[in-house]
Every structure is written in structure tokens, then in C-alpha cells.
Amino acid sequence: MKKSLTAIAMLLASSAAQAEDKVTIEFAYPYSHLFDVTYEKILPKFNEQFPHIEVKMRATYESYEDGTNTVLREAVAGTLPDVTMQGLNRQAILVEKGIAKSLEPFIAKEKNFAKEGYHDAMLKLGTFDEATYGLPFSVSLPVGYYNMDVMKKAGITSAADLPKSWDEVVKVCGKLQDAGVKNPMFWGWNITGNWFLQALMWSQDKATMEGNAFQISSDEGLKSLETMKGIFRGCNMQNIEWKAALASFSAGEIGMMFWSTSALGAVERAKGDFELKTNEFPGLEASGPKGLPAGGNAAMLVSASKDPKVLDASWQWLKFITSGEGAADVARTTGYMPPNKAANEVILANFYQQNPNKETAVRQLPLLRDWQAYPGDNGLAVTQVVYDGIEGIVTGEHDDMAELQQELAEEIADLLPKK
Numbered sequence: 001m002k003k004s005l006t007a008i009a010m011l012l013a014s015s016a017a018q019a020e021d022k023v024t025i026e027f028a029y030p031y032s033h034l035f036d037v038t039y040e041k042i043l044p045k046f047n048e049q050f051p052h053i054e055v056k057m058r059a060t061y062e063s064y065e066d067g068t069n070t071v072l073r074e075a076v077a078g079t080l081p082d083v084t085m086q087g088l089n090r091q092a093i094l095v096e097k098g099i100a101k102s103l104e105p106f107i108a109k110e111k112n113f114a115k116e117g118y119h120d121a122m123l124k125l126g127t128f129d130e131a132t133y134g135l136p137f138s139v140s141l142p143v144g145y146y147n148m149d150v151m152k153k154a155g156i157t158s159a160a161d162l163p164k165s166w167d168e169v170v171k172v173c174g175k176l177q178d179a180g181v182k183n184p185m186f187w188g189w190n191i192t193g194n195w196f197l198q199a200l201m202w203s204q205d206k207a208t209m210e211g212n213a214f215q216i217s218s219d220e221g222l223k224s225l226e227t228m229k230g231i232f233r234g235c236n237m238q239n240i241e242w243k244a245a246l247a248s249f250s251a252g253e254i255g256m257m258f259w260s261t262s263a264l265g266a267v268e269r270a271k272g273d274f275e276l277k278t279n280e281f282p283g284l285e286a287s288g289p290k291g292l293p294a295g296g297n298a299a300m301l302v303s304a305s306k307d308p309k310v311l312d313a314s315w316q317w318l319k320f321i322t323s324g325e326g327a328a329d330v331a332r333t334t335g336y337m338p339p340n341k342a343a344n345e346v347i348l349a350n351f352y353q354q355n356p357n358k359e360t361a362v363r364q365l366p367l368l369r370d371w372q373a374y375p376g377d378n379g380l381a382v383t384q385v386v387y388d389g390i391e392g393i394v395t396g397e398h399d400d401m402a403e404l405q406q407e408l409a410e411e412i413a414d415l416l417p418k419k
Contacts, residue, residue, distance in 0.1 A: 023313040024054045028070070029085040030061035030297065033243075034266055034334055041329040046320050053313045064090055064192045064297065065380055071302060075099045082303035082314040088125045088296050089193050089371040091134045093379060101301045102131045106315040117323060118339050125370065126298045134298030135322040138336035140262040141292050141361045141368065142188070142199050144282065148275040150255035153179035162279045164286045166227055169256065170234035176255050177236065185235040185256040186245040189228065189394060193371065194386045195260070195295055199281065200224035202369045203289035209372045212417045214382070217409045225401040227284060229393050239394045246270075258282075260295050261361040264335025268357070278335075278360040291369040296336055337361055378415040385411055 029035055043055060061067035064087030071094060074080045086094065094100040107113055118136060126134030146162060154175035156162060163169045169185065176184035188196050194208075201208045206220035215221055231237065240248070242259075249257040250270040264278065283289040299318045303311060320326045327338035328347040335358055338344055344362075352359040374382040389408050392398035 021052050022054060023052060023309050024056055025082040025303070025310060025314050025317060026056045026058055027083045027317065028058040028061065028067070028081045030064055030067045030087075031262075032060040034262055035060075035085075037265070037269075038329055038333040041333055042321055042326050045325055045329075046317065049320070050313075050316055053316060055317055061085075065383060068093065069380065071099060072097070075302075078304065080302050080304045082301070082305065082310060083318050084300050084302050085137060085297045086134065086300055087193060087371070088134075088136070088139075088294060088298055089373040091126055091298055091300060092128065092373050092375075094300060094302065095128045095133050099302050100133045101303070102133055103135065103301060103315075103318075104131050106301075106312075106319075107132065110319075113319070117341055123339070125294060126300075134300045135318060136296065136298045136339035137322050137327070138262070138296045138330045138334065139339050139368075140260045140295040140336050141364045142196065142258060142281045142295070143261045143264075143335075143360045143364070144279045145249060145257040145259060145264075145267065146277045146279060147249070147252055147255050148277050149252070150176065150181060150184075150274070153181060154255070159277055159279055162277070163256075163282055164280075164288060165282050166231055166284060168286070169282055170230060172256065173235035181255055183238055183248065183254050185231075185237060186240070186249065186254050186258070187228075187231050187235075187237060188242065188245075188257075188259045189232075189390045190242050190387065191260060193295075193373075194383055194390075195293060195371065196258075197224060197386060197390065198293040198372060199289070200227055200284070202291035202293055202367075203283050205290040207370075207372065209374065212375050212419065214374070214409065214412045214416060216405055216412070222401060222405050223284065225393070225405055228390065229399075229401055232394050237394065239391070261335035261337075261358070262295065264358060265333050267335075276357060278357045280360060280364055289367055292364060292367045293371040294368045295371055296339075331358065335361065337365070374412075374416065376415070376417040382412050382415050385415070 058081055061070060067086055068090040071084055126132060126136060154172050163172050173184040198208045201220055201224055204220040206215060208215055246263055248254050250267050252272040252274050281289060281292060299322055301314055301318060303314050305311060323340045324342055327340040327343035330336050331338050331348055331351060352362060373379055389404060398404045
């Protein structure tokens with residue numbers, strides 16, 4: 001009996017020690033409708049490998065802008081999470097304000113960590129002053145989504161016949177409307193970070209920002225605004241919120257949708273009984289875009305903890321979700337591309353052959369350009385000004401694009417740093 005009591009005491013002491021060794025970290029990410037299923041896949045694998053680390057999920061951010069605003073507030077209040085997922089174009093402000101920590105000390109301690117495991121163009125998006133602050137978690141490019149059952153009403157029956165330019169898109173809209181389709185097309189003007197304005201600018205090989213200067217005043221800027229007006233008017237596009245647009249397309253009510261490849265997994269899970277095809281993002285010419293902005297998010301270490309155990313646990317989680325199986329689950333559950341070569345070339349060797357709709361963005365990788373941030377403390381305010389201007393084109397409030405161009409240039413110049 002004495003031996004049994006001793007054994008029980010030893011077991012209880014061991015369990016107590018294990019409980020004391022447990023490290024809890026807090027993690028926050030955006031877009032629950034896209035990523036909840038991803039983390040549901042990743043977390044059990046992480047727990048199996050790191051049973052001493054508990055990852056506590058915070059309430060999700062509504063958008064990348066919300067994520068950045070939230071972290072900025074939390075930095076002041078002293079309530080930061082340990083790891084945060086931020087839009088690729090929102091990393092700079094967290095670095096500039098000293099909120100994000102450099103990952104170089106953690107990388108240096110890794111025996112088997114190789115930066116070249118990440119696609120160079122993707123890793124560059126989280127590198128500032130030659131130091132890595134963010135590891136890319138998911139990368140997307142804009143693509144076209146097509147309900148082929150609806151497209152047949154315009155005489156389009158194969159991917160080869162899908163529109164390659166915006167003029168062709170407008171022509172297809174006309175045919176669909178003649179065939180009785182009430183809402184032939186949705187174009188993602190209201191996507192986060194003015195991403196589609198940058199898509200039109202990069203399509204012309206023109207950066208939206210050059211230094212601290214907003215390039216809407218350029219010929220390419222005017223062409224971008226005129227192209228939007230042509231698409232919205234020519235397709236009689238409804239002014240609907242983006243979640244409603246995705247739901248409407250999934251329900252089979254919209255023939256063409258131009259959006260991030262990120263939503264593909266969600267659309268595939270929600271769509272009705274119709275044939276779905278994705279295809280390359282159209283260009284201003286039939287030859288296609290000259291470049292496209294990289295979308296997606298990166299994992300950043302923003303922990304305010306001084307405890308080495310918490311910081312190490314945060315690094316283990318950050319590294320796990322951006323490499324190997326963690327990165328592969330991004331592709332399996334969403335339409336994002338993994339930023340890690342191991343995930344793409346080894347774990348997902350046959351994945352894209354079996355999932356051709358998810359391969360569209362991969363074919364566009366040579367077009368990948370920066371998703372640019374607006375510099376200075378007013379960057380989010382600039383985003384809103386551009387958003388409001390484009391919405392005015394959708395609603396018909398703005399009809400003279402040269403006039404709108406001048407208004408945007410003047411208002412945004414006042415918000416951007418002068419040097």
C-alpha cells in the first residue's frame with residue numbers, strides 16, 4: 001500500500017510539473033470565413049509536435065485594416081497578442097513603430113532553417129532593412145471566377161473562350177444581359193487595401209506609390225479609373241458588399257466574379273450545383289497584365305512578453321504555420337498559395353494537377369509585384385479616401401474620371417508625408 005501511495009504521489013508530482021511547464025501564447029488572425037478551417041487542420045498537428053504549448057485563439061479581425069488598427073490600439077493598451085497575422089501591405093507600420101520584433105535572432109538559432117525555403121519574392125514582402133520581420137503565411141493573386149453554366153448563355157463553353165481583357169469582359173456582360181442574366185459580373189473594387197486599383201496599375205507596369213507620391217495623377221492612373229468606369233457601366237454592376245457578392249456567386253446568380261484566389265476554398269465549399277472554373281486575371285490588353293499585386297498575410301511576432309519560454313513558443317508556432325505541413329494546409333483549405341517551396345514542391349507534388357482551379361494563381365506567379373502600403377500615420381485614412389472615390393464610380397456619383405483623378409490626387413497628397 002505504501003508503494004502504491006508513493007507511485008501515485010510521484011505521478012501527481014510529474015503531472016504538476018508538466019502543467020507548470022505548459023506555455024500559453026495568444027494568436028490573432030483575420031477573416032474567420034476563410035481561415036477557421038485552415039487552423040482547425042493545423043492546430044492538432046502542432047499540438048502533437050509541441051504538447052507543452054497551448055495556442056489561445058483571439059477573436060478574429062474583420063479585415064486587414066481592422067487587424068492593423070487593433071494591434072496599434074493594443075500596443076498602447078499593453079494587450080498585444082504574441083503572434084499576429086497582418087496583411088502583406090500592413091507590415092511596415094508595425095516595424096516602423098517598433099511593435100513587430102525582428103525574427104533574425106530566432107532564425108539564427110535554427111540549425112535546419114533555410115530562408116530559401118520561402119519563395120524569394122514572397123519573403124521580400126516581410127523584409128525591412130535586410131531583416132526579416134514577417135514570414136509569409138498565405139499569398140494570393142487576383143483571378144477570374146466563372147460559372148460555366150451561366151457562361152454558356154454567352155456562347156462560352158471552355159476556358160479557352162474566357163475573356164482575356166476588360167473590353168472582352170464588358171462584351172460578355174452584354175451577351176449575358178441579352179440572355180436574361182440580371183447580374184452578369186462582380187468586380188472586387190471593395191477588396192481590402194485598394195488591391196484592385198493596384199492590380200490595374202501594376203497591369204500597366206506602374207506602381208501605385210513611388211516614394212511618398214501617389215501615382216493616380218499619371219496617365220496610368222487615369223486609365224485605371226476609366227477602366228473601372230467602363231467595367232461598372234458596361235456590366236451594369238450592382239453595388240453590393242463583398243460578402244454578399246461571394247454568397248451570390250456561390251448561389252449561382254453571378255456569371256463572372258473577379259476576386260482574390262483566397263476565397264476559392266470557401267466558394268468551392270459553398271457553391272451550388274454548377275461548373276466552376278478559374279482563369280487568369282484579364283488585362284487592359286488581350287495579352288494580359290504586365291504585373292499583379294501579391295495579396296495575403298504574414299505572421300509577425302508582436303509579443304510584449306520578456307519570458308524566453310513565451311517568445312520561443314511564439315516562434316515555434318509562427319515557424320510551424322508558415323512552413324511544411326502548416327503551409328500546405330493553406331493550399332488545401334483555401335485558394336492561397338503556400339509561400340514555402342517545400343510545401344509546393346514536396347508535400348503538394350500532385351495537388352495542383354488534381355485541383356486545377358487552384359493552379360490558376362500559380363501560373364500567374366511571374367507577375368507577382370508588391371502590394372504597396374501608403375506611408376505615414378495616415379495610411380489607413382488614404383485607403384478609405386480611395387475606397388470612397390471608387391465607390392462613387394460604382395454608384396454613378398463620379399462620372400468625369402479626370403475630375404475624380406484630380407480630387408483624389410489633391411486629397412491624398414495632404415495625407416501623405418511630405419518627405
